[in-house]
Amino acid sequence: MKNIILMGPPGAGKGTQATDLVERYHIPHISTGDMFREAIKNKTPLGQKAEAIIARGDLVPDDITVGLVKERLSQDDCANGYLLDGFPRTIPQAEALEEIGKEIGRPVNAVIDISVPEEVLIDRIGGRRVCPKCGASYHVRNMKPKVEGKCDHCGSDLIQRKDDNPESFKVRLENYYKQTAPVSDFYEARKLLRRYDGQGDKTRLQKELFAFLDTL
């Protein structure tokens, strides 16, 4: 059973690792950040509520986020497991997820916590470019696309995320240390947490994650 959470500060590489994990394990990639960005793009009521909050780097309120995840986890494609990326980010979200897991009979059984030093995060976020269509992530120096400015997967023009600016990043990082770091302790206490080093090349971490998750 692979009911997995990916945790780590903004820029830790959660989204990059998630793409390869879901392909290997055939489980859905549930990224609350991607879900919010999709809602913003489609100008839904949720998107309108979330847009300014996300642009300044703050967290979307727990009730809204929990509702969204609950609905998503109840869908059929989660029957064989799921990979949560960017959720839970607060203790109330972690508590709510525990309830949801019981209700749907699929409790979380592994929490991957990726850590990266702050100066590396700053560089990664500053150089990050993303595909607005398929969500793929690149870096202007460390993870260049094959053709400059274009997505390898779908050819779309790459953009910089609105919240990938120094001011919003600072807020995101503060929120991470204040609100999200305690969530690691929550899972540590439940003996579900495993810590990984997210520095360097993505394939080294990927190998380590495969080696562990293959055993679940």
Ligand code: ADP
């Ligand atoms: P990153 O990990 O790079 O900061 P995400 O794509 O995971 O980015 O999230 C982008 C933004 O979406 C967050 O800064 C926050 O505003 C909002 N968001 C995503 N997940 C959550 C969550 N679980 N709770 C509250 N807000 C969230």
Ligand code: ZN
């Ligand atoms: Zn793309």
